[in-house]
Amino acid sequence: MSALTDLLAEWMPHQRWFGGKGREWSSVTEDGFFLDESTPAVSVHRVRVTYTDDVTETYLVPLSWRATADDDLAHAYVGAVGDNHAYDGMRDREATVPWLTHLVAASTVGPMHFHPAGVAYIPEGVPGDVISGEQSNTSLVYGETAIMKLFRRLEPGLNPDVEVHDALRTTDNPHIAPLLGHVEVDDADGATSTVAFLQAFVPNASDGWRLATSSVRDLYAEADLHADEVGGDFAGEAARLGEATASVHRDLAAVLPTATVGPEWYAELATQLTARLDAALGIVPDLAEHADGLRALYADVGRLTDPTTVQRVHGDLHLGQVLRTTTGWIVLDFEGEPARSLAARREPDSPLRDVAGMLRSFDYAARHMLVEQPGDPQLAYRAQEWAERNRTAFCAGYAGASGTDPATSPLLRAFEADKAVYECVYEARNRPHWLMIPLASLARSAAS
Numbered sequence: 381m382s383a384l385t386d387l388l389a390e391w392m393p394h395q396r397w398f399g400g401k402g403r404e405w406s407s408v409t410e411d412g413f414f415l416d417e418s419t420p421a422v423s424v425h426r427v428r429v430t431y432t433d434d435v436t437e438t439y440l441v442p443l444s445w446r447a448t449a450d451d452d453l454a455h456a457y458v459g460a461v462g463d464n465h466a467y468d469g470m471r472d473r474e475a476t477v478p479w480l481t482h483l484v485a486a487s488t489v490g491p492m493h494f495h496p497a498g499v500a501y502i503p504e505g506v507p508g509d510v511i512s513g514e515q516s517n518t519s520l521v522y523g524e525t526a527i528m529k530l531f532r533r534l535e536p537g538l539n540p541d542v543e544v545h546d547a548l549r550t551t552d553n554p555h556i557a558p559l560l561g562h563v564e565v566d567d568a569d570g571a572t573s574t575v576a577f578l579q580a581f582v583p584n585a586s587d588g589w590r591l592a593t594s595s596v597r598d599l600y601a602e603a604d605l606h607a608d609e610v611g612g613d614f615a616g617e618a619a620r621l622g623e624a625t626a627s628v629h630r631d632l633a634a635v636l637p638t639a640t641v642g643p644e645w646y647a648e649l650a651t652q653l654t655a656r657l658d659a660a661l662g663i664v665p666d667l668a669e670h671a672d673g674l675r676a677l678y679a680d681v682g683r684l685t686d687p688t689t690v691q692r693v694h695g696d697l698h699l700g701q702v703l704r705t706t707t708g709w710i711v712l713d714f715e716g717e718p719a720r721s722l723a724a725r726r727e728p729d730s731p732l733r734d735v736a737g738m739l740r741s742f743d744y745a746a747r748h749m750l751v752e753q754p755g756d757p758q759l760a761y762r763a764q765e766w767a768e769r770n771r772t773a774f775c776a777g778y779a780g781a782s783g784t785d786p787a788t789s790p791l792l793r794a795f796e797a798d799k800a801v802y803e804c805v806y807e808a809r810n811r812p813h814w815l816m817i818p819l820a821s822l823a824r825s826a827a828s
């Protein structure tokens with residue numbers, strides 16, 4: 381291995397976006413090219429990690445290079461290679477500038493292609509700042525004008541976030557932040573992967589999770605009042621969020637493929653839901669007590685026959701994916717559930733998946749504080765009241781805008797259960813102390 385490969389193999393497992401933590405590697409290779417050769421030089425590396433189970437993942441790692449170590453960049457230091465010092469190219473602000481310069485110029489640099497959307501201004505010469513809360517991707521905000529998401533793990537094919545925002549450009553949907561451009565890289569075997577996505581930054585906005593949870597806190601603090609009497613009531617926002625979701629669904633159906641499906645689709649869906657449960661049971665043993673009830677629920681889905689329409693959907697809609705601006709809600713991040721394959725995330729699906737995702741999120745917002753005070757019946761009552769009120773408001777908003785009331789569909793309960801199963805796996809892996817939130821929801825649902 382080269383000195384740089386050694387260095388990256390040492391550094392990557394400590395990065396938040398690295399998905400292979402705790403897995404044993406059998407090999408690692410790297411290839412790179414320069415994005416900019418001035419000072420600092422900026423290079424981009426594809427690092428291919430093969431694990432002992434023969435699974436290979438390719439990560440994208442931008443680096444910047446300096447001849448002398450810079451104390452101001454200690455937080456971004458990766459290490460030395462010969463006489464040069466390598467820094468994390470996403471945390472060295474100067475090194476973030478070339479990305480937008482190349483987008484403006486629609487450049488091709490080595491295997492990388494920069495595609496400006498050509499509809500709006502892209503800021504040039506401005507450095508980007510990493511946003512906090514980085515997870516599997518890394519996002520940079522450029523001067524409160526644009527936000528660039530760098531997809532760390534490369535997957536052949538067009539990223540759904542780019543695909544959906546590109547398709548929605550013709551609709552002028554008010555609940556979407558416009559696409560400004562995207563970047564792709566050619567793989568050695570001829571496939572192309574999406575590397576980055578540039579979108580208009582939505583200024584002065586609050587995310588839905590923050591707004592919803594402060595409403596819940598207000599209710600918890602008012603022991604004698606009901607949700608509709610407390611200052612921070614969220615129901616109006618929940619209704620507007622339902623309207624916004626319906627509006628996005630309508631436009632997605634207008635610009636991307638749809639299909640009318642029947643019994644075979646329901647049967648296949650039931651098989652998929654059951655398979656996801658089976659896989660989850662191997663990871664979260666506590667799910668076992670709900671398994672029979674869930675299997676029966678999914679079997680009922682498999683027997684449905686009424687024609688229904690499938691279309692592109694958000695795929696992982698929750699309160700953390702929506703921003704409230706001064707004028708309304710913006711829906712972000714159409715990548716779908718990170719654990720699903722890219723092909724699966726691009727399949728047409730029922731819009732009720734997204735409704736179910738948001739309803740699960742109301743449950744999380746209402747109940748996450750009970751994790752610290754599980755035995756308090758008054759708080760549990762309050763949480764139930766908040767979740768019910770906002771669930772009803774969201775469905776009413778959705779029904780008003782779409783003409784279809786999601787609450788009456790026989791699929792909704794199955795999608796909510798499936799999302800809770802997915803969340804059990806997500807929580808077991810990422811936040812075990814929150815596992816009780818989706819588990820308790822499955823228990824309540826079984827009892828009802």
Ligand SMILES: Nc1ncnc2c1ncn2[C@@H]1O[C@H](COP(=O)(O)OP(=O)(O)O)[C@@H](O)[C@H]1O
Binds near residue numbers: 514517527580712
């Ligand atoms: N266009 C935007 N304008 C303002 N903030 C944004 C925008 N896009 C994303 N964000 C912020 O960045 C966070 C992460 O973005 P997201 O697309 O959900 O990335 P990830 O896939 O890494 O979760 C969001 O929760 C939001 O706070």
Ligand SMILES: O=P(O)(O)O[C@H]1O[C@H](CO)[C@@H](O[C@H]2O[C@H](CO)[C@@H](O)[C@H](O)[C@H]2O)[C@H](O)[C@H]1O
Binds near residue numbers: 589
């Ligand atoms: O935002 P991501 O695409 O990374 O989504 C993943 O992480 C989410 C948590 O950050 C997770 O969402 C779950 O927790 C939320 C509260 O933190 C809650 O509002 C959601 O309803 C719940 O599903 C999401 O499932 C996961 O894919």
